[in-house]
Amino acid sequence: MTAPIPALPAKIDPLVRAFLDSPGAVAAALDQFGSPVHLVFPQVFAENLAQFRSVLDHVLPRYRICYAHKANQSRAFVRTAARAGIAIDAASPQEVACAVAAGFGPQRVEVTGPKGEVFLRDLIDRGITINVDNLWELARIAELARTKVPVLLRVSGFDDGQVSRFGVPLGHVERAFELLSAHRDRIAFLGFAFHLDSGDTGERIRAIDACLALVEQAYGYGLTPSVLNIGGGYRQVFTADADQFDAYVHALRESLLGHGTPMSWGSNTFGYHVAGGAVHGIPVFHKYANTIPATKMLADLFTAPLERHGGRTVAEVASDNLLDIWLEPGKALVDHAGVTVAMVEFVKEIADGTVLVNLDLSRDSVTPADQEVMVDPVILPRSGGGETAPVGVYFAGRLCLERDLITNHKVWLAARPSPGDLVVFPNTGAYHMDLSAATASMRPPPIKLAVARHGGDFQVCLDADYEPELPIGPPQHQSTPRRSPRIPTQAP
Numbered sequence: 001m002t003a004p005i006p007a008l009p010a011k012i013d014p015l016v017r018a019f020l021d022s023p024g025a026v027a028a029a030l031d032q033f034g035s036p037v038h039l040v041f042p043q044v045f046a047e048n049l050a051q052f053r054s055v056l057d058h059v060l061p062r063y064r065i066c067y068a069h070k071a072n073q074s075r076a077f078v079r080t081a082a083r084a085g086i087a088i089d090a091a092s093p094q095e096v097a098c099a100v101a102a103g104f105g106p107q108r109v110e111v112t113g114p115k116g117e118v119f120l121r122d123l124i125d126r127g128i129t130i131n132v133d134n135l136w137e138l139a140r141i142a143e144l145a146r147t148k149v150p151v152l153l154r155v156s157g158f159d160d161g162q163v164s165r166f167g168v169p170l171g172h173v174e175r176a177f178e179l180l181s182a183h184r185d186r187i188a189f190l191g192f193a194f195h196l197d198s199g200d201t202g203e204r205i206r207a208i209d210a211c212l213a214l215v216e217q218a219y220g221y222g223l224t225p226s227v228l229n230i231g232g233g234y235r236q237v238f239t240a241d242a243d244q245f246d247a248y249v250h251a252l253r254e255s256l257l258g259h260g261t262p263m264s265w266g267s268n269t270f271g272y273h274v275a276g277g278a279v280h281g282i283p284v285f286h287k288y289a290n291t292i293p294a295t296k297m298l299a300d301l302f303t304a305p306l307e308r309h310g311g312r313t314v315a316e317v318a319s320d321n322l323l324d325i326w327l328e329p330g331k332a333l334v335d336h337a338g339v340t341v342a343m344v345e346f347v348k349e350i351a352d353g354t355v356l357v358n359l360d361l362s363r364d365s366v367t368p369a370d371q372e373v374m375v376d377p378v379i380l381p382r383s384g385g386g387e388t389a390p391v392g393v394y395f396a397g398r399l400c401l402e403r404d405l406i407t408n409h410k411v412w413l414a415a416r417p418s419p420g421d422l423v424v425f426p427n428t429g430a431y432h433m434d435l436s437a438a439t440a441s442m443r444p445p446p447i448k449l450a451v452a453r454h455g456g457d458f459q460v461c462l463d464a465d466y467e468p469e470l471p472i473g474p475p476q477h478q479s480t481p482r483r484s485p486r487i488p489t490q491a492p
């Protein structure tokens, strides 16, 4: 019996799969627009959003979804978000401009992240909600504001030993209270905000609990926060088969110890620490092991009991206190809504027999350099035929740099590819396509195209030209004038 071939099957959205399976469709797009390309699927984005809403509608009377624009530069996604009636989280002047051009009014834009003087002045002029990162920013807003500036206060440091470069540390919030209280005529304090990179529900619950305590404290300063912004960080599911993923990773770890066939390029250990005959640590690709969808994370979060509140759930406590919950999902809305397509230029063998498949793409267009894409690409052969024995390969990039390997782990293909074959990297929409893409060797980044299904047909256009045909979404749950909020004191 021979061991099964190690594989990392990718989960692929049915709409994306249908496009890839349409005979000649991908090749036609590349013939028209060139190679390589990023394909975005705004209808998949819209479907992710619909699923978010259906979970939140069940548990929360009031909420606001702010799409975190930085996950992808796609204008089609931003247009889709605008048309669907949600809000947007922008993190640069350029993202604000894109949002405004796509139809977002200032009431639907929130700005997070570090902001310098110039950006801050612009946001104040426009009346855009500022998610304040630090005390300098808050003091500067107080000095510059002429009319009431809507402000959220980002806080951080909920767990001991947890460091973040963002937000006001819990221990410094008192200074913020003093500023907010002293400048109530110029600052409309909406409430507290946090954002955790972690997918851990327990961590998120502790952060919510800490913010609820801050809400209580804020009343003591005459402030009446009405928003709790719990940020993003809802995870993606990349793999179609967790068992095969685990088996691949097991074989990879064995190979790092010198057992079995080599599976890594050069001296790459993927963040593992190999010592004393064992493999330790968490790999750079740990997100690919996730099997819990964002919607499940959300449902678990809002139905979790809060000890300090007599076991009432997060959703119940938020609603008891008339708090609007704001969320800033980025990757979860873009999950499965983008792929990257490149072409095989040539296949070569190096001295030890290792096979390299060279593409017209560079690594930074499919993944930030310090990470690793751990789902198998889909090969679309230009023509049939050729030998069909499985072959283990590394995908190499177009740059004249030793490090421009697109995969540092070995990928097994059903057959050795040929020049002209197309290679599709699944699920590159969130942070893979453009977060790190550079113009090394004067090569422009791949063109971005939007793909939409109308009836049985697919239409492909430049991302910038895409106009959504969505029905107008239900209006975002708006804040209503509120009675005096009540926060229960400690549970008996």
Ligand SMILES: *Cc1c(COP(=O)(O)O)cnc(C)c1O
Pocket (backbone or CB within 6 Å): 068, 070, 071, 089, 112, 113, 195, 197, 231, 232, 233, 234, 328, 329, 330, 331, 332
């Ligand atoms: C990046 C970012 C997000 C989005 O995070 P995801 O993990 O993509 O959901 C949300 N809020 C803030 C403040 C961010 O910086």
